[in-house]
Amino acid sequence: xxxxxxxxxxxxxxxxxxxxxxxxxxxxxxxxxxxxxxxxxxxxxxxxxxxxxxxxxxxxxxxxxxxxxxxxxxxxxxxxxxxxxxxxxxxxxxxxxxxxxxxxxxxxxxxxxxxxxxxxxxxxxxxxxxxxxxxxxxxxxxxxxxxxxxxxxxxxxxxxxxxxxxxxxxxxxxxxxxxxxxxxxxxxxxxxxxxxxxxxxxxxxxxxxxxxxxxxxxxxxxxxxxxxxxxxxxxxxxxxxxxxxxxxxxxxxxxxxxxxxxxxxxxxxxxxxxxxxxxxxxxxxxxxxxxxxxxxxxxxxxxxxxxxxxxxxxxxxxxx
Amino acid sequence: xxxxxxxxxxxxxxxxxxxxxxxxxxxxxxxxxxxxxxxxxxxxxxxxxxxxxxxxxxxxxxxxxxxxxxxxxxxxxxxxxxxxxxxxxxxxxxxxxxxxxxxxxxxxxxxxxxxxxxxxxxxxxxxxxxxxxxxxxxxxxxxxxxxxxxxxxxxxxxxxxxxxxxxxxxxxxxxxxxxxxxxxxxxxxxxxxxxxxxxxxxxxxxxxxxxxxxxxxxxxxxxxxxxxxxxxxxxxxxxxxxxxxxxxxxxxxxxxxxxxxxxxxxxxxxxxxxxxxxxxxxxxxxxxxxxxxxxxxxxxxxxxxxxxxxxxxxxxxxxxxxxxxxxxxxxxxxxxxxxxxxxxxxxxxxxxxxxxxxxxxxxxxxxx
Numbered sequence: 001x002x003x004x005x006x007x008x009x010x011x012x013x014x015x016x017x018x019x020x021x022x023x024x025x026x027x028x029x030x031x032x033x034x035x036x037x038x039x040x041x042x043x044x045x046x047x048x049x050x051x052x053x054x055x056x057x058x059x060x061x062x063x064x065x066x067x068x069x070x071x072x073x074x075x076x077x078x079x080x081x082x083x084x085x086x087x088x089x090x091x092x093x094x095x096x097x098x099x100x101x102x103x104x105x106x107x108x109x110x111x112x113x114x115x116x117x118x119x120x121x122x123x124x125x126x127x128x129x130x131x132x133x134x135x136x137x138x139x140x141x142x143x144x145x146x147x148x149x150x151x152x153x154x155x156x157x158x159x160x161x162x163x164x165x166x167x168x169x170x171x172x173x174x175x176x177x178x179x180x181x182x183x184x185x186x187x188x189x190x191x192x193x194x195x196x197x198x199x200x201x202x203x204x205x206x207x208x209x210x211x212x213x214x215x216x217x218x219x220x221x222x223x224x225x226x227x228x229x230x231x232x233x234x235x236x237x238x239x240x241x242x243x244x245x246x247x248x249x250x251x252x253x254x255x256x257x258x259x260x261x262x263x264x265x266x267x268x269x270x271x272x273x274x275x276x277x278x279x280x281x282x283x284x285x286x287x288x289x290x291x292x293x294x295x296x297x298x299x300x301x302x303x304x305x306x307x308x309x310x311x312x313x314x315x316x317x318x319x320x
Numbered sequence: 321x322x323x324x325x326x327x328x329x330x331x332x333x334x335x336x337x338x339x340x341x342x343x344x345x346x347x348x349x350x351x352x353x354x355x356x357x358x359x360x361x362x363x364x365x366x367x368x369x370x371x372x373x374x375x376x377x378x379x380x381x382x383x384x385x386x387x388x389x390x391x392x393x394x395x396x397x398x399x400x401x402x403x404x405x406x407x408x409x410x411x412x413x414x415x416x417x418x419x420x421x422x423x424x425x426x427x428x429x430x431x432x433x434x435x436x437x438x439x440x441x442x443x444x445x446x447x448x449x450x451x452x453x454x455x456x457x458x459x460x461x462x463x464x465x466x467x468x469x470x471x472x473x474x475x476x477x478x479x480x481x482x483x484x485x486x487x488x489x490x491x492x493x494x495x496x497x498x499x500x501x502x503x504x505x506x507x508x509x510x511x512x513x514x515x516x517x518x519x520x521x522x523x524x525x526x527x528x529x530x531x532x533x534x535x536x537x538x539x540x541x542x543x544x545x546x547x548x549x550x551x552x553x554x555x556x557x558x559x560x561x562x563x564x565x566x567x568x569x570x571x572x573x574x575x576x577x578x579x580x581x582x583x584x585x586x587x588x589x590x591x592x593x594x595x596x597x598x599x600x601x602x603x604x605x606x607x608x609x610x611x612x613x614x615x616x617x618x619x620x621x622x623x624x625x626x627x628x629x630x631x632x633x634x635x636x637x638x639x640x641x642x643x644x645x646x647x648x649x650x651x652x653x654x655x656x657x658x659x660x661x662x663x664x665x666x667x668x669x670x671x672x673x674x675x676x677x678x679x680x681x682x683x684x685x686x687x688x
Contacts, residue, residue, distance in 0.1 A: 041548040042519070154375075183374040183575060188619035188633050210548055213621035236625045254549045255623035256578040262602060264560075264582050267553040271518045 001072070003204050004030040004053070004172060008066035009076075011045070011052045015060065018276045022048040024228035025066065027302070030221070032171065035198055035205040037215030037236065039251070040225035041272055046208045047096070049225070050174045052076075053206075054093055055083055071171070089119045092165040094158075094175040101161060102149040109145030112164045119168050134163040138193060155186035162193065172204045179214060191218055212251055216240060224248050227273050227283040230302065234309035244311035247284050282314065290315055324362040325401040325537055325569045326386065327435075331359045332394030333378070333385050337642060353642045355381040357593035358395070363537075363569055365401070370572040370584035370601070372616070376641065378593040379573045383539040386571065387453050388446060392439055400435035401536040401569065403452035408445065409436055416440040451481060454530035458542040460522035464514040471510040474498060474528045481533065493532055500566075501528035502558050520551040527558065534566075541573045556583050577620050581605050586674070589613045592649045593641055598668075599675025609677040611654050648680065656681060 011023040023045040030036050038046045051057050053068055053075060068075035070091065078086065095101040103111055109131050116127040132142035138159040149157060158178065165173050178194065179187040195218055198205055209215055215222060215236065222236040224247065232245040243249045250268040257265075270287040273279050279286060285295040294314050302312040306319055337351040356378040363369040371379040385392045413427035413436070421440040422430075430437060441449060457463040464473055474494045477483075484490035498506035501524040514522055523543060530538060540559065544552040556579070562568050574580050580587055581601060588598040589612065597610040608614045615632040622629065634653045639645060645652055651661040660680050668676040 041550055184577070184616060184619050185374055185634055187621070188631055191621075192631075192633060211621070212549070213623040216623055216625045217621050219625075240624045241626065251550060252623060254553060256553075256582040257623060258578040258581050258605060258617065258620045259622060259627060259629075262582055262605075264557060265553045267557070268550040269554070271520075 002029040002069075003032050003034075003071060005069040006049075006053070006066070007069070009049065009052060009068060010063065010065040011048050011057065011061060012064045013058075013061045015276065020276050021228050021278065022061070022275060023052065024275075024278070026223075026225070026228075026230045028221075028223055028230065028233060030172070030204050030206065032204055033198070033202040034221060035203075035207060035219045036221040036223060037219035038206060038208045038223050038225060039210065039212055039215055041210060043272055043275075044225045045228040045275075046225050047176055050093065050176055050206060050208055054087060054091055054174065056093070085119070088115045088170065089168045090170055091172045091174065092168070092170040094161050094165045094173065094178050096176040097181055102157060104149050107146050107148060108152070108160050109147075112145075112160070112167050115164070115167050130167070131163070134166055137166070137197070138163045139189075154182055155189060158182060158186075158190055159193070162190075162197070166197070166201070169201075170203070172206070174206045174208070176208045177210070178207065180209070180211070187214070194218060213255055224251065227278060228275055229283060229312065230310075231284065231313070232311045233302070234306075238306070238309050242306070242309070244305050244309070244316045245284075245313050246288050246290050246315075248311075250287075250289075282312075322364045322366075323400055325365050325367075325399065326571070327362040327398045327400075328382075328386065328395070329360050329398075330395035331356055331382065331385060331392055331397060333381050333390055334393045351642060354593050354644055355641055356385060356392075357641075357644065359590075359593070359595055360395075361588050361595060361598060363571060365569055366563055366567055367586065368563065368570045368572055368584045370574060370580040370587045371590055371595075372574055372577055372580050372587055373590035374575060377590045378641070379575075379590050380541050382590075383455070383541055383571055383573050386438065387450065387455055387539060388438060388441075389455070395439075397438040398430065398435045399438050399449065399453065399537070400433065401452060403449070403536060404434065404436060406431075406434070408448075409434060412436045412441055412445055415442055415445075447481070451477075451483075451533040452535050453537045453539070454533060454535040456523075456526055456530050456538060456540040456543045459546050460514075460519060460526050461546065463526060464522060466514050468513075469510070470498070470503075470512050470514070470517070470525050470528075473514075473525060474532050477529060477533050483533070494528075497528040497532035498525075500531050500562065501525070502554075503528065519547050520554060523547060523555055524558070527555075527562075531562070536567065537569045537571075539571045539573070542575070543572075544579060545574065545576065552579070559583075577605070577616055589616065592639060592644060594649060594678070596650065596679070597675075597677040599672070599677075603672065603675050609671055609675075609682060610650075610679050611656055611681070612650050613677075648678075 006028050008025050009023055010025055013020040013022055040046050052063055063076045112131045113127045131145055135142045140159050179190050219236045222239045223230045223233040226247050232248045243252055253266040268287055273283055281297050282295040282300055285291050300312045300314045302310045305311050305316050333356040334352040334354050359382055373379050384390045386397050409431055413431050416422040417424055417427045471494055474497055475490055478490050495506040503509040503524050544555050572584055584601050587601050587604045588595040591612050597613045608617055615634050618632045647663045648661040648666050651657040666678045666680045668678050669682050670676045
């Protein structure tokens, strides 16, 4: 059985103008020790999807349908103490913007000890020792546990966040834009660390980023989201080698490649649609270069193009 | 020969570290944060010169110092672009001489070459010159006033500079700027507020705000780093278009080498307040000479999992500009550091006609 199985997940937000369908029916599965990348432009629903798994949605957000099966339990129905027992113990998250996610007036060590003491029946000395181990695991000097967040640089704070996510030895870690605010050199350090941890601890990971190149370096699987839907999903190598959906092709072409020829990358004209009133038919139709009449009327289903490679476009055919 | 619009020579921006009362009594030495510590480069007319480096290396401070948004503490910044009448150049030179900022010889040379020393311009001349030197800011989500309409934001520079005889003329200039920035038709955007336009359009508003004064030189500080990848190249293409149509010259500041690679004509790699390597873009990216440049290029994520390359991941984080290491400032992180690197600072060495590097590893073709 898979570790995580998301089926037809729908997460909506109540807003003044109407219901905003941030995530509108996505499916994916994740096995133990696998890393999946969730890519897409800002506002495509990738963070909302992750928060739904953790059930950390803001007050006006709710899961409107579908199921999130995590180790045999439907997360969309778990509440109260049961939910609290799973959060951080089995699933943890590395939040976006490490700069602001730590409490500035608490010592970093204490911030990491907190979930350990909450979830496990251990005394403070044991927890403290664990924190020191975690610090050396993520490459921080264990003597720094008594320091405050402002004494750490951005990259070091991100390492603290990673240590915190690993505090209760979770099975699944969600990383929301883990390197976006960081410099290239620090980014490379953090990505390497995450990859090492993933293999060492046999972690399952969901890495959310708008930066395909970051995901290309870290993930086994890749899902491309557009306007609340997954439009393409396969192994990372397969998606890059053999992209099927025009949006995926556009995204890949939008990256300047330092190893390639010196030419201006292509862009995808237009803006993502309004998710309160999404367009009829294919949601990408307004920006698609291959758009035909059918795209504006009927919505393409996610079909299996090649074994394990799914895409949602009227113009892809199963290849057998 | 194409003339240099901007020539920066040995530019320094040092910030003093505040001392406590006791420290000043004990006459402890004044410490400085050397954000920019001797930067030299020039930008030719219609050229895109790119400064690349990690955050805190002083690239933004360099850009701001050229526009005097922060005051340089040393070195010179000369401007020789359009918008200067010979009379103004003479006036500026005479003023600098009378204030004993420049010798008469230096001033005469500037007059002869039709340029002004930006650092010593007095207030009114600086204000006039700023119309020709504008800046595009990094974050279009933070740099636009949410309470102002797009029209007000773009018209603001005209109001401040007292340009445009009447409202009708201002409106036509705003419309033209919006149109130039690709917000078409302008009347659809003019009365919207920043939250009513998308991220890419916000950055276009920022660009329109810079264009409305019809500048000839633009400092663009990470103009695409906050934008989605899918719309980045649209903004870059707009900037290229503007250069071709209006003959603009750019100083482009970025931490993203892959953007610099496709966009700029020449690149300067900055580390801790100094340029360590400078040359034509293709040469620097395809044939880097400085170990820092090599490391930076190796860690740029490749948009393809099949391309696994060896990364040179530097240990540690960038050192503090308040405590610049002696010798070569890169030596604590350099995998090839030698004895000489710890003691003596390397000087720029030309490896080809236009490509120089400051590193002891280069025996070089000739010394500057």
